Amino acid sequence: MDTPRTPGSTRLDGGPRGAELLDDPVRNRGTAFTEDERARLGLHGLLPPHVEGLDEQAARAYEAYGLKDDDLERHIYLRALQDTNEVLFYRLLLDHIEEMTPIVYTPVVAKACERFSHIYRRPRGLFVSYPMRDAIPTLLANRPNREVDVIVVTDGERILGIGDQGAGGLGIPIGKLSLYTLIGGIRPERTLPIVLDVGTNNAERLEDPEYLGWRHERIGGEDYFDFIDQFVGAVERELPGVCLQWEDFATPHARPILERYRDRLLTFNDDIQGTAAVALGALLGAIGVTGKRLRDQQIVFLGAGSAAVGVADYLRAALVQDGLSEAEARGRFWMVDKDGLLHAGRPDLTPDQRVYAQPEDRVAGRPRTSRGAVGLADVIGRVEATVLIGLSTVGGAFAEPIVREMARKVDRPVIFPLSNPTARSEASPEDLIRWTGGRALVATGSPYPPVRHEGRTIPIAQCNNVFIFPAVGLGVVATGARRVTDAMMLAAARALGGQSPALADPNGSLLPALRDIRAVARAIAEAVGAEAQRAGLAPQTTPEELRARVAAAQWTPGYPQA
Numbered sequence: 001m002d003t004p005r006t007p008g009s010t011r012l013d014g015g016p017r018g019a020e021l022l023d024d025p026v027r028n029r030g031t032a033f034t035e036d037e038r039a040r041l042g043l044h045g046l047l048p049p050h051v052e053g054l055d056e057q058a059a060r061a062y063e064a065y066g067l068k069d070d071d072l073e074r075h076i077y078l079r080a081l082q083d084t085n086e087v088l089f090y091r092l093l094l095d096h097i098e099e100m101t102p103i104v105y106t107p108v109v110a111k112a113c114e115r116f117s118h119i120y121r122r123p124r125g126l127f128v129s130y131p132m133r134d135a136i137p138t139l140l141a142n143r144p145n146r147e148v149d150v151i152v153v154t155d156g157e158r159i160l161g162i163g164d165q166g167a168g169g170l171g172i173p174i175g176k177l178s179l180y181t182l183i184g185g186i187r188p189e190r191t192l193p194i195v196l197d198v199g200t201n202n203a204e205r206l207e208d209p210e211y212l213g214w215r216h217e218r219i220g221g222e223d224y225f226d227f228i229d230q231f232v233g234a235v236e237r238e239l240p241g242v243c244l245q246w247e248d249f250a251t252p253h254a255r256p257i258l259e260r261y262r263d264r265l266l267t268f269n270d271d272i273q274g275t276a277a278v279a280l281g282a283l284l285g286a287i288g289v290t291g292k293r294l295r296d297q298q299i300v301f302l303g304a305g306s307a308a309v310g311v312a313d314y315l316r317a318a319l320v321q322d323g324l325s326e327a328e329a330r331g332r333f334w335m336v337d338k339d340g341l342l343h344a345g346r347p348d349l350t351p352d353q354r355v356y357a358q359p360e361d362r363v364a365g366r367p368r369t370s371r372g373a374v375g376l377a378d379v380i381g382r383v384e385a386t387v388l389i390g391l392s393t394v395g396g397a398f399a400e401p402i403v404r405e406m407a408r409k410v411d412r413p414v415i416f417p418l419s420n421p422t423a424r425s426e427a428s429p430e431d432l433i434r435w436t437g438g439r440a441l442v443a444t445g446s447p448y449p450p451v452r453h454e455g456r457t458i459p460i461a462q463c464n465n466v467f468i469f470p471a472v473g474l475g476v477v478a479t480g481a482r483r484v485t486d487a488m489m490l491a492a493a494r495a496l497g498g499q500s501p502a503l504a505d506p507n508g509s510l511l512p513a514l515r516d517i518r519a520v521a522r523a524i525a526e527a528v529g530a531e532a533q534r535a536g537l538a539p540q541t542t543p544e545e546l547r548a549r550v551a552a553a554q555w556t557p558g559y560p561q562a
């Protein structure tokens with residue numbers, strides 16, 4: 001485990017006392033309140049007599065956790081602990097980071113969103129619903145904690161690869177912010193999860209008598225964007241300088257929202273920019289193993305939504321930095337969506353997709369599917385693809401013949417099935433390793449165990465934006481940065497790529513292990529902060545001072561002496 005740096009929960013004196021204190025997850029220490037604190041804070045009689053330390057509490061909590069017999073029950077247990085005693089929750093998570101991250105985050109959080117209304121226990125975060133649109137400042141003023149460093153907001157429309165979950169989407173901001181604290185060390189009481197409840201088009205939710213969201217079809221068009229504008233205006237007034245992360249918005253809204261606000265406040269879209277940075281970081285690790293240059297790559301995508309286009313944009317920037325012209329770099333991308341290859345003859349492409357449209361002459365005469373599209377199998381058949389990335393939401397889409405064909409032409413195919421949760425993964429690592437005779441360099445969006453192949457144990461990197469957003473949050477909070485730029489994200493990607501275990505050991509994982517992620521987050525945060533300073537977006541410091549600030553800002557759970 002990481003060495004504690006800034007231990008502590010919030011100060012006890014001057015806050016609530018007695019039963020009210022035990023009901024406050026930020027200040028509550030439960031059985032760890034000392035005799036002196038019990039006397040001072042009116043707690044005698046409310047707690048069992050034995051006073052425990054945090055170690056003992058964590059051991060007892062782990063025992064209770066072990067009694068749960070399915071993942072959703074484990075998730076519910078951890079969420080209840082979070083709502084009871086946040087220091088203990090984070091200490092337990094830190095002690096068992098590899099075991100518990102998949103329970104509070106991807107993939108189990110997907111189930112928690114689907115079942116949100118059925119497993120709902122206590123309020124957390126804010127519900128900003130469309131019918132309350134004229135009272136958004138009041139809703140924000142009602143937030144549970146005054147000071148906020150990071151907001152994660154969703155409208156629940158594209159939750160992972162499972163689509164529209166309406167108000168149940170709040171599970172995602174809660175999970176993301178838990179990792180902001182666990183990994184980035186953002187203080188738990190300075191985080192705020194928000195769902196913008198603009199309705200849902202999910203018929204199952206609308207028909208569910210227990211659905212807790214606004215029972216209405218989704219608001220769209222101008223009304224939707226006006227609502228977002230009202231929300232952002234209220235955030236700017238109530239919480240100036242807060243870092244606002246957009247999460248799991250459907251593609252038609254994700255990019256326009258980012259473009260509208262990115263130069264106005266400290267904000268970024270995690271699915272576009274966070275995903276792009278982690279994918280570039282993992283690719284840099286993979287390229288290190290293949291011994292080739294980035295500019296030698298031919299890159300095929302399945303999926304051309306906001307996540308895929310975001311990744312392509314950062315890879316393209318990296319290809320240009322590696323010496324290709326802009327036109328040459330564009331020519332390296334082959335993107336296939338549900339209507340086939342993106343090419344210049346398609347009238348349905350958005351401007352950001354059009355960047356990757358292959359010229360008509362490069363697709364002329366190609367076989368088409370029954371619907372007239374150029375499919376993935378044909379692209380892989382014709383192009384010597386070195387990299388295959390899946391952001392399509394289609395589980396199993398990287399079929400055996402496609403993967404075998406790719407592996408026939410390149411020595412070390414780089415294959416990243418990045419869709420979440422696990423059932424949406426374009427392939428399982430085990431299959432990819434088997435179909436390529438152990439040659440594929442694999443990273444997945446959801447966590448997978450290592451694969452055994454011919455006496456080797458091959459670790460599978462989790463190429464998930466969790467390697468980026470908590471670190472970016474730490475970087476901007478520690479340095480007081482005013483914006484999140486693409487250059488800061490590219491700096492994060494390169495810092496992450498530089499930490500790839502595969503660079504030192506070709507059999508190592510492409511990305512660091514979760515047990516090392518807090519230290520990795522500090523290195524990324526320093527790179528992000530340094531780039532913000534270079535661009536004049538954060539106050540200048542020496543590199544030593546920057547390092548010290550990042551380290552000091554990374555909170556570690558503990559009970560300080562009051």
Ligand SMILES: NC(=O)c1ccc[n+]([C@@H]2O[C@H](COP(=O)([O-])OP(=O)(O)OC[C@H]3O[C@@H](n4cnc5c(N)ncnc54)[C@H](O)[C@@H]3O)[C@@H](O)[C@H]2O)c1
Binds near residue numbers: 420
């Ligand atoms: N690993 C990560 O960190 C990470 C980060 C962000 C998003 N994701 C995952 O990426 C996925 C996509 O996210 P998005 O926001 O871009 O969603 P989206 O729905 O906008 O994009 C999906 C894309 O896949 C295409 N597609 C759908 N069915 C297809 C098919 N049968 N064949 C070919 N293409 C098909 C669509 O045309 C679209 O271009 C989600 O599953 C999400 O969980 C992973």
Ligand SMILES: O=C(O)C[C@H](O)C(=O)O
Binds near residue numbers: 159161248270420
């Ligand atoms: O939430 C995740 O696990 C990654 C990503 O943000 C996604 O939407 O899939």
Ligand SMILES: [Mg+2]
Binds near residue numbers: 247
């Ligand atoms: Mg997401």
